[in-house]
């Protein structure tokens with residue numbers, strides 16, 4: 435979308451077209467395109483229909499707010515989930531921020547949350563069309579400037595506002611996380627944290643060696659999905675590693691606790707939330723649950739008591755077998771298993787391929803956990819008893 439089309443889309447003039455598009459059962463259909471094209475030029479018809487499709491898709495991230503917002507496909511994909519943006523804004527506000535500069539705001543998911551938290555918002559976006567949509571989304575609740583964050587940051591931050599940046603990948607290719615692919619550049623945005631309250635959002639796979647000294651890091655999961663790592667400068671201890679579980683809000687700090695001790699697979703097996711694993715807080719979680727690890731370096735915890743915790747999914751261990759495909763095939767056949775969930779850590783096994791080879795065709799459902807243990811690789815037949823996963 436170019437900026438001229440974006441300006442029309444957010445104008446009062448487009449309201450009637452958006453309303454007609456919103457009434458279409460299938461806005462992606464030829465029939466809808468024809469209906470809209472009878473009244474509007476093809477480019478505008480396509481723009482409102484795609485906007486309606488994006489708004490429907492956006493409900494997963496933005497809930498009831500989605501139908502009132504403007505998106506592009508890329509910007510929606512990159513937008514922070516509303517619960518996560520709201521947590522971030524609350525954390526910055528609680529740390530004393532009253533104003534924030536959002537450097538690379540996309541359609542403004544984070545910027546909106548900052549405004550909701552009562553912060554004064556100035557947002558910068560390099561892409562002209564996206565900037566038009568962000569301005570419409572923010573309305574009179576914030577200022578959006580179209581320009582390069584690297585050129586505008588110094589002036590905008592001069593009055594002591596907090597800084598936020600959520601750099602985009604320069605290339606759409608691949609899913610790997612490379613610092614050199616980010617824009618605004620990683621060194622530039624992380625450099626802005628020095629001596630200033632702020633937060634930089636990054637992909638959850640952020641390698642430890644690119645985290646600058648002096649910042650605290652949070653790994654955030656939302657509904658069990660690991661969604662981001664974020665770097666913080668402000669009242670948080672330098673070097674702190676913290677897991678944050680949303681929407682419930684549970685937080686666990688890794689602390690100095692090293693790896694948990696290793697012991698036998700007990701009556702219960704715990705699968706930590708991915709944010710806890712990434713934050714390196716497994717040892718802290720083991721203490722909290724009164725558990726041990728099933729193998730060095732493996733993120734499954736075990737114990738004989740059931741402890742309900744938002745930080746881990748608990749499974750009752752029904753059987754523990756040596757990991758041997760023939761043994762598993764017999765189990766699947768003899769137990770009439772048709773729906774088989776396979777979880778693997780620390781073993782070179784592709785669960786989908788293994789499932790196909792085991793040919794589950796019965797009526798029962800089962801979960802099998804494959805893990806190394808000091809006594810060899812085990813296949814644990816388990817039943818989920820508590821937690822989110």
Ligand SMILES: C[S@@+](CC[C@H](N)C(=O)[O-])C[C@H]1O[C@@H](n2cnc3c(N)ncnc32)[C@H](O)[C@@H]1O
Pocket residue numbers: 509512513514537538539540541542543544545558559560561564581582583584600601602603617618619
């Ligand atoms: C990951 S998105 C931000 C998403 C946003 N936090 C949200 O939740 O909606 C990053 C944005 O930064 C913009 N951007 C990249 N480099 C920039 C630069 N140098 N100056 C300003 N904006 C930039 C991109 O166009 C993109 O829209």
